[in-house]
Amino acid sequence: MIIGLTGGIGSGKSAASRVFESLGIGCVDADVVARDVVARGTPALDAIAERFGDAIVTAEGQLNRALLRERIFTSPNDKAWLEALLHPLIREQMLTQLAQQPPPYSILVAPLLFENGLEALCDETVLIDVPESVQRQRVMQRDKTGEDQVQRIIDSQMSRADKQARATYCIENTGTREKLEAAVLALHRHFVAQSPQ
Known part of the structure; x- marks a missing residue:
């Protein structure tokens, strides 16, 4: 359940x-999962960098959330692209984690x-x-x-x-x-x- x-x-x-x-x-937090799918070295982060340029990744290899937020709030196309990339990954990860709970x-x-x-x-x-x-x-x-x-x-x-x-x-x-x-x-x-x- x-x-x-x-x-x-x-x-x-x-x-x-x-x-x-x-x-x-067991609790699965959607916000934590959303951060995990774009963590350093993930395919999703690579795809984001390919679309938005290397500046979207910090020197430490993390997603520059402030810059990304700025970009997607000024471009409905970019926002739609990002959601199409991330929402299925987030949903799949949440379901996997939920299935593992006792x-x-x-x-x-x-x-x-x-x-x-x-x-x-x-x-x-x-x-x-x-x-x-x-x-x-x-x-x-x-x-x-x-x-x-x-x-x-x-x-x-x-x-x-x-x-x-x-x-x-x-x-x-x-x-x-x-x-x-x-x-x-x-x-x-x-x-x-x-x-x-």
């Missing part, structure tokens, strides 16, 4: 995934779970949810970022109402860490009871 775990920036989905991991549940269930952590159609890989989905005002406050504090920049990130993600409508379960994360842990534990027990194993 695969459970999709998502939430907007600053919602606390990383904290929730750590609770699942502490309960012995029973009774595993977690796919993806900030853009619904936006990228990844809920299709999941049996059920969990949304870690907070009001936008809480998101702004947390991210500004955590990343030392201005309110305008945080708001642009929030605006680029699916609306809170749409995520709530699509999620199987919703954990409201405006309380204490203990409250989040208790909510995750309750869901964990539910998933274990539901699991075919």
Whole structure:
């Protein structure tokens, strides 16, 4: 059984995934997989360098993410090319890692779970949810970022109402860490009871 775990920036989905991991549940993080498929020496990084030039790779052999971001945001064709290259690789790697997780269930952590159609890989989905005002406050504090920049990130993600409508379960994360842990534990027990194993 695969459970999709998502939430907007600053919602606390990383904290929730750590609770699942502490309960012995394997978590596959879409962001980590996305970084792995373009790591130093990978065929995907070679293909990116071939298309965008050697400057797209740092002296250490890593992807220059800032430069790539700049390029794809100014060119819809480049963005489409990059997505066509990376999305199948990311999906394949996520499925491989999910298949290697022990029973009774595993977690796919993806900030853009619904936006990228990844809920299709999941049996059920969990949304870690907070009001936008809480998101702004947390991210500004955590990343030392201005309110305008945080708001642009929030605006680029699916609306809170749409995520709530699509999620199987919703954990409201405006309380204490203990409250989040208790909510995750309750869901964990539910998933274990539901699991075919």
